[in-house]
Amino acid sequence: MTDETITSGAADDVSRRRFLRVATTAGAAVVLSTAAxxxxxxxxPAGAKTLRVYVLVVDGLRPDExxxxxxxxxxxxxxxxxxxxxxxxxxxxxxxxxxxxxxxxVRPDRSGVPxxxxxxxxxxxxxxxxxxxxxxxxxxxxxxxxxxxxxGSVLSKEYLDTIFGERASVRWEPxxxxxITDHAPDLATxxxxxxxxxxxxxxxxxxxxxxxxxxxxxxxxxxxxGLLRAAALGATDAHVGRFVSELRDRGLWESSVVxxxxxxxxDWSHGHxxxxxxxxxxxxxxxxxxxxxxxxxxxxxxxxxxxxxxRSVAVERMxxxxxxxxxxxxxxxxxxxRLAPDCxxxxxxCKAGWRFSDPTPISNPIPGNHGHPAxxxxxxxxAGGHPRVRKGVTSSAAATTVDVAPTVGExxxxxxxxxxxxxxxxxxxxxxxxx
Amino acid sequence: MNRRQALRTGSLVAxxxxxxxGPAIAGGAEQxxxxxxxxxxxxxxxxxxxxxxxxxxxxxPGSGRGGESGVGWEVAHDADFRRVAARGxxxxxxxxxxxxxxxxxxxxxxxxxxxxFSWRGSTSPVGRTxxxxxxxxxxxxxxLGVVSCSNWQAGHFxxxxxLAERGDLDLVIHLGDYLYEYGAESDAVRPHDPxxxxxxxxxxxxxxxxxxxxxxxxxxxxxxxxAVTWDDHESANDAWAGGAENHTEPDEGTWVERRAKSQQAxxxxxxxxxxxxxxxxxxxxxxxxxxxxxxxLRSYRSEQVAHPFDGGVHDDERTITGTEQLDWLTSGxxxxxxxxxxxxxxxxxxxxxxxxxxxxxxxxxxxxxxxxIEGVPYNVDQWDGYTSDRAAVLRALRDxxxxxxxxxxxxxxxxxxxxLPADPLTYPLSGDSVATELVCTSVTSDNxxxxxxxxxRTLSLVVEAVIxxxxxxxxxxxxxxxGFSVLEVTPAHVRMxxxxxxxxxxxxxxxxxxxxxxxxxxxxKLERAxxxxxxxxxxxxxxxxxxxxxxxxxxxxxxxxx
Ligand SMILES: [Fe+2]
Ligand SMILES: [Zn+2]
Numbered sequence: 001m002t003d004e005t006i007t008s009g010a011a012d013d014v015s016r017r018r019f020l021r022v023a024t025t026a027g028a029a030v031v032l033s034t035a036a037x038x039x040x041x042x043x044x045p046a047g048a049k050t051l052r053v054y055v056l057v058v059d060g061l062r063p064d065e066x067x068x069x070x071x072x073x074x075x076x077x078x079x080x081x082x083x084x085x086x087x088x089x090x091x092x093x094x095x096x097x098x099x100x101x102x103x104x105x106v107r108p109d110r111s112g113v114p115x116x117x118x119x120x121x122x123x124x125x126x127x128x129x130x131x132x133x134x135x136x137x138x139x140x141x142x143x144x145x146x147x148x149x150x151x152g153s154v155l156s157k158e159y160l161d162t163i164f165g166e167r168a169s170v171r172w173e174p175x176x177x178x179x180i181t182d183h184a185p186d187l188a189t190x191x192x193x194x195x196x197x198x199x200x201x202x203x204x205x206x207x208x209x210x211x212x213x214x215x216x217x218x219x220x221x222x223x224x225x226g227l228l229r230a231a232a233l234g235a236t237d238a239h240v241g242r243f244v245s246e247l248r249d250r251g252l253w254e255s256s257v258v259x260x261x262x263x264x265x266x267d268w269s270h271g272h273x274x275x276x277x278x279x280x281x282x283x284x285x286x287x288x289x290x291x292x293x294x295x296x297x298x299x300x301x302x303x304x305x306x307x308x309x310x311r312s313v314a315v316e317r318m319x320x321x322x323x324x325x326x327x328x329x330x331x332x333x334x335x336x337x338r339l340a341p342d343c344x345x346x347x348x349x350c351k352a353g354w355r356f357s358d359p360t361p362i363s364n365p366i367p368g369n370h371g372h373p374a375x376x377x378x379x380x381x382x383a384g385g386h387p388r389v390r391k392g393v394t395s396s397a398a399a400t401t402v403d404v405a406p407t408v409g410e411x412x413x414x415x416x417x418x419x420x421x422x423x424x425x426x427x428x429x430x431x432x433x434x435x
Numbered sequence: 436m437n438r439r440q441a442l443r444t445g446s447l448v449a450x451x452x453x454x455x456x457g458p459a460i461a462g463g464a465e466q467x468x469x470x471x472x473x474x475x476x477x478x479x480x481x482x483x484x485x486x487x488x489x490x491x492x493x494x495x496p497g498s499g500r501g502g503e504s505g506v507g508w509e510v511a512h513d514a515d516f517r518r519v520a521a522r523g524x525x526x527x528x529x530x531x532x533x534x535x536x537x538x539x540x541x542x543x544x545x546x547x548x549x550x551x552f553s554w555r556g557s558t559s560p561v562g563r564t565x566x567x568x569x570x571x572x573x574x575x576x577x578x579l580g581v582v583s584c585s586n587w588q589a590g591h592f593x594x595x596x597x598l599a600e601r602g603d604l605d606l607v608i609h610l611g612d613y614l615y616e617y618g619a620e621s622d623a624v625r626p627h628d629p630x631x632x633x634x635x636x637x638x639x640x641x642x643x644x645x646x647x648x649x650x651x652x653x654x655x656x657x658x659x660x661x662a663v664t665w666d667d668h669e670s671a672n673d674a675w676a677g678g679a680e681n682h683t684e685p686d687e688g689t690w691v692e693r694r695a696k697s698q699q700a701x702x703x704x705x706x707x708x709x710x711x712x713x714x715x716x717x718x719x720x721x722x723x724x725x726x727x728x729x730x731x732l733r734s735y736r737s738e739q740v741a742h743p744f745d746g747g748v749h750d751d752e753r754t755i756t757g758t759e760q761l762d763w764l765t766s767g768x769x770x771x772x773x774x775x776x777x778x779x780x781x782x783x784x785x786x787x788x789x790x791x792x793x794x795x796x797x798x799x800x801x802x803x804x805x806x807x808i809e810g811v812p813y814n815v816d817q818w819d820g821y822t823s824d825r826a827a828v829l830r831a832l833r834d835x836x837x838x839x840x841x842x843x844x845x846x847x848x849x850x851x852x853x854x855l856p857a858d859p860l861t862y863p864l865s866g867d868s869v870a871t872e873l874v875c876t877s878v879t880s881d882n883x884x885x886x887x888x889x890x891x892r893t894l895s896l897v898v899e900a901v902i903x904x905x906x907x908x909x910x911x912x913x914x915x916x917x918g919f920s921v922l923e924v925t926p927a928h929v930r931m932x933x934x935x936x937x938x939x940x941x942x943x944x945x946x947x948x949x950x951x952x953x954x955x956x957x958x959x960k961l962e963r964a965x966x967x968x969x970x971x972x973x974x975x976x977x978x979x980x981x982x983x984x985x986x987x988x989x990x991x992x993x994x995x996x997x
Contacts (some may be wrong), residue, residue, distance in 0.1 A: 063838075063957045064838075064957060064958050064959070064960075083927075083956070085774070085838075085839075085926070085927075085956030085957035086774050086839070086956075086957075088836070226865075265836070329834050351830075351833075351834045352830075352833040352834045352836075352857075353833075353858075372834075373834060373835045373836050374833060374834055374835070374836045375836060376835075376836040377836045377838055377957070379957075394925070394926040394927035394956055395573075395926055396573065396574070396722075396723040396724050396773070396774035396926040397573075397723065398723070398772060428573075
């Protein structure tokens with residue numbers, strides 16, 4: 001995309017941020033914003049920079065969907081670098097908690113983000129954790145910016161964009177947003193990524209491609225769902241392939257580390273296999289009107305909202321009711337899953353092929369869901385032409401989403417965050433500095 | 436001098452590809468360690484050593500004669516025993532048929548060791564064994580021999596010899612039917628001892644002892660540690676918790692007593708961490724690469740239903756594992772931290788329909804292997820006869836998002852590679868599978884061509900094609916060959932190569948590779964490998980492409996409405 005130009009290089013000063021409007025080959029304009037007072041464009045000339053890291057999250061991609069026919073670029077990229085076939089998403093297997101784990105390196109009991117939706121005790125309501133203040137620890141994005149480097153966020157989903165907010169030195173706000181799914185199509189995301197790399201050459205870019213997940217959720221029946229999913233996979237794969245060839249064409253490949261991962265997988269349920277806990281909980285006299293349910297697709301977070309002295313007895317009743325409901329796999333205290341104890345009293349998982357629909361059986365009509373253990377396996381591989389990337393390796397290591405920050409941090413020589421990481425540096429993928 | 440003579444008499448013998456000084460094979464009748472040496476169930480810091488002492492001429496197996504004796508053992512880093520790592524003594528006597536088991540501890544992980552026994556100035560053949568890698572450690576590769584169904588009377592154990600000579604095996608898995616209970620048969624390649632069906636302790640001990648005189652079996656035990664489980668023939672055909680098809684009360688005593696005798700002899704004569712009254716099912720771990728769960732599918736199972744239409748097949752009160760073992764298996768699989776979850780599984784877990792497009796003669800031949808079948812037949816002695824337990828296992832894998840489970844199976848005297856459908860109804864469209872199953876063929880025991888009494892790879896090709904058409908999750912099937920399998924496990928894949936003996940009645944039989952399939956990590960699906968792990972292009976299914984295609988056309992033609 002050599003003919004890209006800045007049509008409006010002048011900065012509009014709005015709330016300490018400057019806006020860059022970048023025209024792309026597709027004719028659309030991409031708007032990037034940068035924080036005032038931080039370097040928005042990498043200070044070092046492109047040739048001098050020796051490390052660039054791109055964390056590409058293909059939202060909702062299952063590891064078994066990467067194959068030579070459906071996703072040839074991802075397949076080839078995976079074979080080139082270090083693959084972690086055992087990789088798993090962490091509870092709750094949802095978008096927000098796992099993206100936050102990737103960028104913080106800590107589990108939800110420290111990051112503050114245990115699920116997409118939780119019952120907020122202070123506000124007395126179930127809400128989506130889409131506010132910048134919901135993340136309670138520093139992320140790689142602002143930590144890297146604090147060292148004088150440039151970080152970028154290209155997040156296709158609106159709630160992802162808003163929770164990470166202005167943490168990156170350069171931010172693309174997803175547009176155009178598709179109604180209902182509230183995400184920008186991968187084509188727009190890819191254009192924004194390329195424009196950001198062209199214009200500001202960040203040291204680190206955190207990218208979310210939302211199409212594969214959003215098509216996975218779509219309420220479509222029969223084989224057309226499979227066809228649409230396959231089409232989305234193919235298209236997203238092509239975007240990744242094009243981005244990689246741009247890096248090669250621009251001579252950036254030898255300094256690049258490309259980490260490809262999903263935040264969770266996807267599982268499909270049949271229409272009748274839905275679980276609604278609201279009705280049986282309401283039918284219990286001691287619980288009626290006193291349980292808030294934050295429905296997260298494959299996981300229900302139950303919070304007792306009645307008087308404190310009743311809580312422990314009530315929670316055991318809630319557990320019993322959940323366990324006796326068909327389709328329920330297991331019930332956990334949040335601490336068992338390393339979620340903060342105040343995020344819920346109980347986390348209820350469904351079995352494979354089921355979904356939660358709360359408060360009512362029509363609340364969740366979509367067949368594709370995640371959040372439950374069946375959706376834990378994810379693709380995770382480290383590729384790129386950077387000399388530290390080990391080529392053609394497969395590792396048995398039980399890699400997880402929380403390992404991303406420690407690994408990226410190690411590449412940049414950042415110290416761990418205060419209190420240390422919960423994740424591990426995936427050294428299996430990297431030659432040590434001395435090697 | 437051919438290779439076999441070398442194995443029997445040589446003073447310099449290659450065991451596991453390493454030349455050992457001293458007799459590796461205990462051929463001589465005077466030798467006090469004439470039943471060879473063995474090792475098994477390796478842990479990161481220990482391994483179980485086994486031998487049998489014959490302290491006097493009259494102390495023959497099963498006789499109950501011969502005195503108490505102390506036997507010394509040594510474990511060294513080198514075959515010359517210059518760098519000894521551990522040594523000790525154990526007592527044995529007639530109460531345990533003079534068998535010796537030493538659980539050697541304090542060893543280094545992931546290390547080759549040499550071992551031998553000594554008694555009154557005599558030393559045993561030297562064996563080679565290997566400890567498991569440390570818990571959680573990275574393991575680049577494991578290679579395992581996989582065998583089952585070694586019937587002395589049906590042939591010679593050339594399969595064991597080929598495995599012994601490879602030199603690259605970290606472990607050998609024996610999936611059961613290590614020995615057979617039948618009395619001597621007139622048409623046997625070599626007759627059983629004792630000549631009667633084994634029912635008493637003396638019989639079981641003598642039969643074990645006879646098998647342990649086979650030079651190829653001795654060579655393989657000396658070459659690598661074993662992990663074993665039993666199937667039915669170690670006690671009696673089609674055994675279950677309360678009896679066996681081949682057990683008649685009261686003529687052959689009570690089943691409880693007979694089974695106890697078979698288990699006592701098994702514990703005495705096999706290199707296994709099992710003692711009567713304990714559990715045979717157990718788990719071995721090989722770093723972060725492999726957890727191997729060895730199952731016992733005979734001790735706790737409900738009686739087989741009489742025929743496949745019996746509703747009991749789906750009865751959730753009926754079990755093949757028993758409740759405790761089922762919980763142990765499912766919780767082990769769902770909490771495993773190792774990448775590959777291998778399951779040593781004596782009978783097939785994949786659903787297999789033997790379709791009505793098979794003709795009577797073909798069905799009779801299959802009956803020879805799996806027992807009586809009627810109508811739309813299933814093998815009710817496999818997990819197909821216990822669908823509730825199977826559903827619980829597969830359900831747990833799916834619900835917990837577990838990948839990398841590979842069932843390693845024997846029993847059915849044929850080679851199979853199958854995918855385990857997540858949902859059999861949608862599998863033909865979706866192809867979604869939750870695990871895979873790799874079935875090794877028999878070392879010697881009869882299969883279809885033997886029952887049909889036709890040359891191998893003729894009629895059976897059509898039978899195989901018919902079964903594959905009716906069971907799309909079956910990717911590979913060879914109903915004729917006898918031999919062994921080699922399993923390779925790496926972080927990138929599990930792959931099995933199937934080897935077929937040219938002639939099971941020839942102790943020097945050649946072997947050729949006839950299939951190689953791999954399960955790429957994270958897929959739970961099978962793909963055919965163009966070359967074997969030894970770099971050879973397999974003659975797939977021991978047939979030509981044209982022969983396989985013709986068989987498939989015949990199978991499809993049978994599907995036409997009649
Ligand atoms: Fe058997
Ligand atoms: Zn997501």
